[in-house]
Amino acid sequence: MLRRYSHRRTLNDNLRLGTLMAFIAGMVNVASFLIFFSFSSNVTGYFAIFAAEMTKGDYYQVLMVIGWIFLFFAGSFTSNFIVIHFRRRGQYTAHAVPVILEMGCLLIVGLYGQFVYQETLRETEVLLAIMFFAMGLQNGLTAGISNFAVKTTHLTGATTDLGILLSMFTKEKFRNNTELVNKAKLIASTFFAFITGALTAGLIYPGLQFGIFYVVCILLMLVVLYDVIYVGLLRLVLTLGTKRLSPTPPSIPHRTTAQRRALTKPFVSGKDPAHEKASAGPPSRCEETTVR
Amino acid sequence: MKIKSMWPVCVLLILVTLVGFAWAKSHVSGPEQMIVGTWSEQSWEYEKVSTPADKQRLKDRDTIAQSVKDQLGKHLMIHSAETWKFHPDGTLTLEGPHTVKVIRWKLKGRGHILELEHRDHTVEHYNLTALTNEQMILNFDSDMQVKGIAKLTFHR
Structure with missing residues (x-):
């Protein structure tokens, strides 16, 4: 899910990453709305609020909105900064670090909310700021490593793209275009995952309250560990498979008595008849292995 | 580079x-500092109405009639309060013509949501639409017969 970068990513890589991350973003967005009365996974609306508050002259809210938008931006910047500058130290690690940071941010929100939160405005602002940063991290990572194919924290672009694609599919030549079909699959799955995440959060919030962030952290942990578990299992299967398929140790070729005699005789012509015979045939399994 | x-x-x-x-x-x-103090209720208005008849009725009379207000207020804990005193410790004293009630207030979101928590843990939310040194405007949704968004205006 996190191992591959840009064009090397397969549709399945993007589908897994997009679906799980969109589910998480949907959960976080609804949780932030239910707890703090503000969305945290998209910033488009905040640009409108910024303009509205500016015209009203409410500079406190203008500053808050600027701060949150900046933190979303900063999260996205940090995420891609880590991805492009730390790839040499391991692509998987560079991709996993932003997810771990996001997990840390949301864990702080969950723990603080459950044990310390006094519901003051300052606390609300700071906790929301952390969530904006976390969502920026997530969007920066998914968009960055998928070559802008996967965006998980908002649906404005996805809705637009899906509308365009579905209108294109009214023509047969586009319906037969695998690339477009795959794109539609990816967007649709992201779309439904986001909604499912939002609904799930709405349903479990009354019981869990701030505990909802622990569920989100578990899901993020799954994203991080998926490749480790997958690669580990793959290696195990390959190892077991190789042992089962590995050739038996090469036995001493069966030679006739005449051949054995010929071998024991001193070379007269300087040619080894047994060797000559063997070299004339197809290459041995060992040779094949060596060549490979 | x-x-x-x-x-x-x-x-x-x-x-x-x-x-x-x-x-x-x-x-x-910040709104938490600005809201502290005594606010007197000035008017209840409807910003949105469901039928043209309601619109005409409200045009004739800008503010809601006392009877309508009382009817609406059956569903609102603060309906009888005419003076709201916000204290810095998070308490709010609602002074009506016959009653005085102390509840808790909090601001949520970016300071645009006023949450009122009553002693029986009933919670009400109002949109803090405007807050200046002289004026405070609260909005709430009503799903009664007279559907729309009601606006409460206060002055210091």
């Missing part, structure tokens, strides 16, 4: 942004 030379630029940008933000924020009063 190499990453080593980028670090100071990034750190400097972050520091400048943080300091600038903190400086600007310290020069602007």
Whole structure:
């Protein structure tokens, strides 16, 4: 899910990453709305609020909105900064670090909310700021490593793209275009995952309250560990498979008595008849292995 | 540009942004400070109405009739309050013509949601549409017969 970068990513890589991350973003967005009365996974609306508050002259809210938008931006910047500058130290690690940071941010929100939160405005602002940063991290990572194919924290672009694609599919030549079909699959799955995440959060919030962030952290942990578990299992299967398929140790070729005699005789012509015979045939399994 | 030379630029940008933000924020009063004090209820208005008849009725008389207000107020805990006293410790004294009630207040979101919590843990939410030194406007949704968004205006 996190191992591959840009064009090397397969549709399945993007589908897994997009679906799980969109589910998480949907959960976080609804949780932030239910707890703090503000969305945290998209910033488009905040640009409108910024303009509205500016015209009203409410500079406190203008500053808050600027701060949150900046933190979303900063999260996205940090995420891609880590991805492009730390790839040499391991692509998987560079991709996993932003997810771990996001997990840390949301864990702080969950723990603080459950044990310390006094519901003051300052606390609300700071906790929301952390969530904006976390969502920026997530969007920066998914968009960055998928070559802008996967965006998980908002649906404005996805809705637009899906509308365009579905209108294109009214023509047969586009319906037969695998690339477009795959794109539609990816967007649709992201779309439904986001909604499912939002609904799930709405349903479990009354019981869990701030505990909802622990569920989100578990899901993020799954994203991080998926490749480790997958690669580990793959290696195990390959190892077991190789042992089962590995050739038996090469036995001493069966030679006739005449051949054995010929071998024991001193070379007269300087040619080894047994060797000559063997070299004339197809290459041995060992040779094949060596060549490979 | 190499990453080593980028670090100071990034750190400097972050520091400048943080300091600038903190400086600007310290020069602007927050809604938690501004709301503290005594507010007198001035009017109840409807910003949206469901039928043309309602619209005409409300046009004839700008503010809601006392009977309608009383009917609406059956579903609202604060309906009889005419003076709201916000205290810095998070308590709110609602003084009506016959009753005095003490509840708790909190601001949520970016300071645009007023949450009122009663002693029986009933919670009400109002949109803090405007808050200046002289005026406070609260909005709430009503799903009664007269559907629409009601607006409460207060003055100091």
